[in-house]
Amino acid sequence: MCCNEYRNDLHEYASGKLNELESYTIAKHLKSCDKCRRESKEIKELKAFLKFSLREDILPPMDLKSGIMASIDLKKYKTVYKNTLGEVANWGMSLVAAGLILLLLNVAPAGDMTHVQNDWNNTRDSIKEKIYQPLSSISEGLDKFTNRITQLDGITGRIEREKEGGN
Amino acid sequence: MRDEEIVSYILKGKTDLFSVIIDKYQSKVFSTAYHYTHDQEEARDLTQEIFIKLYNNLQSYKNKASFSTWLYRIAVNRCIDWTRKRKLQTISSMYDNCEDELDIFDTIADKAGGPEEELIKQENKVYIRKVVEDLPEIYKTVIILYYFEDFSPQEISDITGDPRRTIETRLYRGKNLLKLRLEELVCGGEKNVLQ
Numbered sequence: 001m002c003c004n005e006y007r008n009d010l011h012e013y014a015s016g017k018l019n020e021l022e023s024y025t026i027a028k029h030l031k032s033c034d035k036c037r038r039e040s041k042e043i044k045e046l047k048a049f050l051k052f053s054l055r056e057d058i059l060p061p062m063d064l065k066s067g068i069m070a071s072i073d074l075k076k077y078k079t080v081y082k083n084t085l086g087e088v089a090n091w092g093m094s095l096v097a098a099g100l101i102l103l104l105l106n107v108a109p110a111g112d113m114t115h116v117q118n119d120w121n122n123t124r125d126s127i128k129e130k131i132y133q134p135l136s137s138i139s140e141g142l143d144k145f146t147n148r149i150t151q152l153d154g155i156t157g158r159i160e161r162e163k164e165g166g167n
Numbered sequence: 168m169r170d171e172e173i174v175s176y177i178l179k180g181k182t183d184l185f186s187v188i189i190d191k192y193q194s195k196v197f198s199t200a201y202h203y204t205h206d207q208e209e210a211r212d213l214t215q216e217i218f219i220k221l222y223n224n225l226q227s228y229k230n231k232a233s234f235s236t237w238l239y240r241i242a243v244n245r246c247i248d249w250t251r252k253r254k255l256q257t258i259s260s261m262y263d264n265c266e267d268e269l270d271i272f273d274t275i276a277d278k279a280g281g282p283e284e285e286l287i288k289q290e291n292k293v294y295i296r297k298v299v300e301d302l303p304e305i306y307k308t309v310i311i312l313y314y315f316e317d318f319s320p321q322e323i324s325d326i327t328g329d330p331r332r333t334i335e336t337r338l339y340r341g342k343n344l345l346k347l348r349l350e351e352l353v354c355g356g357e358k359n360v361l362q
Binding site: 008011039047058061064071073 | 178197201219222291321
């Protein structure tokens with residue numbers, strides 16, 4: 001490793017935040033490198049100098065906290081939480097309703113099964129009709145449309161042939 | 168209770184718990200603001216703004232970074248904004264500096280014993296602060312966070328979002344620039360700041 005790479009860690013080293021192995025590696029390098037040792041010494045000295053020269057008790061004002069608490073909207077997140085609770089309640093109600101419907105369907109009359117079967121067949125037929133009817137009308141429409149295109153193609157072919165004959 | 172847990176409680180409506188966050192971080196945020204402003208009242212306003220902004224944006228806090236890193240990012244960005252706006256008021260700030268020096272004389276006059284030494288120290292403080300204040304923005308922030316607030320380069324990198332290598336480089340260059348300007352003051356014979 002060259003000096004530049006060690007130098008990239010000197011401030012981290014001086015702040016004591018490197019892990020044991022990294023610190024050991026840097027300390028070992030500092031023993032053999034005058035340049036990096038001087039650099040590391042400078043960092044520590046400047047830190048001490050600035051702290052000593054500019055030291056003063058920078059304490060926040062006593063009423064800072066109360067001032068902030070008075071300025072913020074304490075209801076801000078209470079509303080959000082209330083809405084979330086409301087949503088959960090709605091979901092709960094929906095689930096209960098769905099459960100009730102399923103329960104009613106499961107407790108269907110078990111006595112006259114033939115009657116129930118007939119009803120079901122009738123319903124199925126009417127659903128089929130409702131689905132098939134519109135589909136067949138769409139299909140008819142599409143047939144008409146393709147026929148017209150074919151006819152049109154025939155007409156344009158005839159016109160082109162007449163043109164060629166004229167030339 | 169961890170910060171992240173407190174935040175989740177606040178977001179669930181226990182907004183009073185924000186006072187716990189203020190208790191925990193107000194000293195460091197105020198101190199950072201003070202290192203940018205050098206004025207108690209300005210630092211107070213700035214700290215207040217930072218905490219209000221923090222509270223109003225709690226919903227956008229993602230657990231990707233630690234809460235303290237996120238908080239200091241908001242604080243440092245606000246302080247940098249303040250500095251930029253302040254630069255536009257250079258003339259009035261010159262008057263402010265003059266007033267600062269008058270305040271120093273007043274303070275010293277009240278103190279018993281060694282008024283001359285105290286005067287030199289106070290003057291030195293003003294000049295050293297000025298040297299730090301006049302550093303280019305990219306160096307000033309890292310110098311304040313490293314030398315005054317004791318953040319490590321990795322922590323500064325987390326706060327500013329710049330790679331750690333960049334922070335180390337800025338600290339290296341910033342330190343050399345700071346040293347050079349302090350030496351200029353000493354060698355120029357204007358103020359003996361290194362005493």
